[in-house]
Amino acid sequence: TRAATDATPVKTPTLPDAQTVTEVKHWTDRLFSFRVTRPQSLRFRSGEFVMIGLLGDNGKPLLRAYSIASPAWDDELEFYSIKVQDGPLTSKLQHIQPGDQIILRPKPVGTLVHDALLPGKRIWFFATGTGFAPFASLLREPQTYEDYDEVIITHTCREVAELEYGRQLIEDLKSDEMMIELLGQENLDKIRYYPTTTREESPVMGRITDLMRSGRVYADLGVEPINPDTDRAMVCGNLAFNLEIKELLEGYGLEEGANSKPAQYVVEKAFLD
Ligand code: A2P
Structure with missing residues (x-):
């Protein structure tokens, strides 16, 4: 019917600097690792960290510094994280699933290089x-x-x-x-x-x-x-x-x-x- 074909596609809100989760592994009840897509423009030196996070309840990005656990040549990014039950970020981040989006600011820095x-x-x-x-x-x-x-x-x-x-x-x-x-x-x-x-x-x-x-x-x-x-x-x-x-x-x-x-x-x- 016309109604179906003319319908404006529903826009999924996209996060600023969004990357998509590709894999999540839980190691213990306090530790997990995950992989996300890598922004094409992101260059970093192995050992550096970036700011990553999610949108907070107030609609503002809630970001923390995370070391990149994957090497500079990898086409995805890996992170290794603690889970803190009342932690502002990790209480939410621990529930991410493949297909979900996280925020990743593509500005790597750090001294472990x-x-x-x-x-x-x-x-x-x-x-x-x-x-x-x-x-x-x-x-x-x-x-x-x-x-x-x-x-x-x-x-x-x-x-x-x-x-x-x-x-x-x-x-x-x-x-x-x-x-x-x-x-x-x-x-x-x-x-x-x-x-x-x-x-x-x-x-x-x-x-x-x-x-x-x-x-x-x-x-x-x-x-x-x-x-x-x-x-x-x-x-x-x-x-x-x-x-x-x-x-x-x-x-x-x-x-x-x-x-x-x-x-x-x-x-x-x-x-x-
Ligand atoms: P310990 O169990 O004796 O405190 P955490 O999980 O608290 O971050 O600690 C991770 C590891 O680091 C634990 O095995 C802990 O040992 C160890 N650790 C904590 N403080 C020190 C320190 N000052 N020097 C060496 N190791 C430490």
């Missing part, structure tokens, strides 16, 4: 909780392996299940044919993964900071303690952890770098809603 570090032999990635996200990007970034002979990633969480996103990512990285071809087997062999838990039994228990002080991490990995001539570090975790690691790294003689002044280590706060 290779440009902020001077050349070295060995890179340490120190993460707690969702602080693993920028390293999920950097571990899939070819430059990480061009720049270093050894790549050590430590991840400290309260419970074993909270390690799973990172553990699986590294396992997939080392077994996926596309990744092996892209990064090279000899490069993937440079990765040393050192997960620790603080509130549940696992092979290595304790905060990474304590394991550095006691020397256990160096003994377990069979490496020399951190040295400013050879070692570089990137740190991403909760505030107390960042401050403690900073002090330890400074104690070893490393200096903090920035995009404008590369040095021996860089730090960024993991997002907590």
